[in-house]
Amino acid sequence: MKYSKSEAKSWAREHVTGQWTTMVTPFTPQDELDEKGLEANVEHVLRLGTRGLGFSWNMGEFWSLTHEERLHLLDLVPRLVKGRALTAFQATGTSKKEVVSLCHRAEERGIDLAILASPYIMAKTEEQVIEFIRQIAAEVNNAIAFYNSPQFGITMSAKGLSRLADIPNLAVIKEASFNMQISLDTHFQAGSKAVISTPDEEIFFFEPFYGFHQQAMFANTSDWRFDTPDSHNYVDFVNLATSGKLEQARPLYAKIWPVKSLSRRWWGRLVARSGGALPVQMVKYWGELMGMVGGPVRPPLVQMLEEEKQELREELSRLLPLATAPSSSTATPHSAPGPAMVVPSRPEKPPVIAHPPPGGGPPMRRPAKARSSSD
Secondary structure, X not given: OOOOHHHHHHHHHHHOOEEEEEOOOOEOOOOOEOHHHHHHHHHHHHOOOOOEEEEOOOOOOHHHOOHHHHHHHHHHHHHHHOOOOEEEEEOOOOOHHHHHHHHHHHHHOOOOEEEEEOOOOXXXXXXXXXXXXXXXXXXXXXXXXXXXOHHHOOOOOHHHHHHHOOXXXXXXXXXXXXXXXXXXXXXXXXXXXXXXEOOOHHXXXXXXXXXXXXXXXXXXXXXXXXXXXXXXXXXXXXHHHHOOOHHHHHHHHHHHHHHHHHHHHHHHHXXXXXXXXXXXXXXXXXXXXXXXXXXXXXXXXXXXXXXXHHHHHHHHHOOOOOOOOOOOOOOOOOOOOOOOOOOOOOOOOOOOOOOOOOOOOOOOOOOOOOXXXXX
């Protein structure tokens, strides 16, 4: 690794910056890991200017992989990336011994960050989660990134995340609770102890109002779903915003908004249909339209319907050039500009935060659950 255990936090503060992506795990029609497809995906994403690549995350269907497949994927990562970007690998699991073993393997293979989340099934309290992560961290040398998401059955509060950030080698927190209040509070309660990232662009527009700064978009699929190798509006926006140049980034967000709006609508549609599960099937197919390799999803997820694919293909073709030609003659690329958006200079109704910065902001009502497209 590029750092010692005691240097994990300082290393992350310096290097976990800009846009990080979440890679899907492509499968063949025979339900095998598609190694050539994964290699092609890595090359595609690197052409977008993405700084870091995350493998075997929730969008990577880690929960569906056999033990042997997880080890094989872990071994593939450094051979495919070849040091051209930073890397992260999810070692989340319900067995402490298994998670520790995966972290050791990641260290041996030179993976930069080990991703851990709540141990689903039996973890019902924050104290259980904190103790589980603390015990693992004590036995490994990796810089750890904690992934806070309701997908794991428990959503940590900002207070709980701040306690996790006290762990010496817990260096990054991906705050994907789907609640902007928790995201903001986590920035203020834990931001001095770990790199905090809410993987949704809206977080940047709260910065001027509250005085915090998010240095990384860690991580989502928006780069390879919204950008092409010839046009990097999304990655350029994130890289500017995370480097503190929000005013320069602001015009790019207006360009991103039409496809962001389409993504948000389809995201919500598939999530609602599956009772809250991440829409991996939609993301994989969207990626195929952009030139990536996806393949089928594994159970218990279900495939997109053919009519849904047709609908998404036609709608996306009006906004972006597709690698796969629209099957309907009525779908003409770039024929519609998409919904217009006025990018606000600051949030119209910023939520109240439990621990405001010095000087603070005016008292506001606690907002409804924030719309999030964390992936």
